[in-house]
Amino acid sequence: MWLTAQRLACLALLLLVGSAGAHDADILYAQLWRPEAGKPEVRERITLTADTLALLIPADADGDGTLTQADLDARAQALAVGIWDAIPLSARGQPCTRTGTTARIREAFVELGASFSCAPGELRQRFTLLSLLPPNYKVVLGSYVQGEQGQRFADATQPTLVVSEPGQPERQAVSGLLAWIGLGLTHIFEGIDHLAFLLALLLVGGNWRRVLLLVTAFTVAHSLTLGATALGFILLDDTRTRWVEAAIAASIIWVALENLLLREHRHRVLLTFLFGLVHGFGFASVLSGYGLDDSVVTGLFGFNLGVELGQAAVVAVLLPIVRLVQRRPVLHQRTVRGLSLLILSAGGYWFLERALG
Known part of the structure; x- marks a missing residue:
């Protein structure tokens, strides 16, 4: 039993020393299409976060830490070399000529x-620039013609993607959905x-019934705000996103303090729902940074499903361990106190980092 408590303590230590930047957007979303079938003109649009762009080229021309339109205009040549030359496009084995x-x-x-x-x-198209980014980065490539059904994913291990004429949409739709589910799983497991x-x-x-109520309240709440934000009903700018991240840290502090100070937690389901709304904005900050446009439905559904599956997996692993510890009241009390102190410390660190950063 003591070993079980130690395992929980080790997990909490990982939480304390883990990265606090749990919501960095790590996708480049691209759309590639021919405005007129059979014609030579091809257009492409790529959306990415300013932080991702900074990993590829020094786009901040004046060095003030804020990317502006003037910075992008001044870095036109750097963008051509650092982005477009690093994602060569070809058709039938012949290189395409970039015209603008x-x-x-x-x-x-x-938006590039x-x-x-x-x-x-x-x-x-071969996305060689992925070799310059951290290994978790991916490219989502779609087309106006096929829309959400034409999505494909590339990473550093498989950087080449093909956009064919419309066809086999069901197979592509399933592949794209599974990839979004995988991204949701990744983000919940990396979301320390x-x-x-x-x-x-x-x-x-x-008990199990109460835990089910807590998890359901958290799931419903963060699904509401994730959906509302991803669909554009609520807008998150950089300032609001920063304070959402700080509010998430504050929710961790609050719950940890309650664990330490209160003996009964009759209001915990309602509190979890309210804090779940805040955490949903955190998940939404990931999707909003992708600039998904017409792929938002597939991205939202798949990403949220992945988050829920990951959350269910975490609960399925941790809950039996917690239940075992609860059978020994003294050990349970010490475990709750020790882990809650560690979680409180982590929440305090994240709050200061996010509120002041």
Whole structure:
């Protein structure tokens, strides 16, 4: 039993020393299409966060830490070399000729555009720039013609993608949905702050029925705000996103303090629902940074489903361990106190980092 408590303590230590930046957007979303079938003109649009762009080229021309439209205009040549030259496009084995580029600052992301002259037939693009990014980065490539059904995913191990003429949409739709589910799973497992919040809830969660109510309240709440934000009903700019992240840290502090100070937690379901609304904004900050546009439905559904599956997996692993510890009241009391103190420390660190950063 003591070994079981030690395992929980080790998990909490990982939470404490883990990265607090749990919601960095790690996707480049691209759309590639021919405005007129059979014609040589091909257009492409890529959306990415300013932080991702900074990993590829020094786009901040004046060095003030804020990316502006003037910075992008001044870095037109650097964008051509650092972005477009690093994602060569071809058709039928013949390189396409780039005929123009654009760069625009949007509310939550950067939008890059280019036009090409290509031979007829399927298009093939190799995203060599992925080798310059952290290994978790991916490219989502779609097309206006096929919309959400034409999505494909690339990463550093498989950087080449093909856009063919419309066909086999069902197979592509399933592939794209599974990829979004995988991204949701990745983000919940890498979301150290969300895991800390879940662990704090489970420590004093009570019986299986009460835990189910807590998890359901959290799920419904963050699904509401994630959906509302991803669909554009609620807008998150950089300032609001920063304070959402600080509020998530505050929710962790609050729950940890309650674990330490209160003997009964009759209001915990309602509190979990309210804090779940805040955590949903955190998940939404990931999707809003992708600039998904017409792919938002597939991205939202798949990403949220992945988050829920990951959350269920975490609960399925931790809850039996917590229940075992609860059978020994003295050990349970010490475990709750020790882990809650660690979670409180982590929440305090994240709050200061986010509120002051």
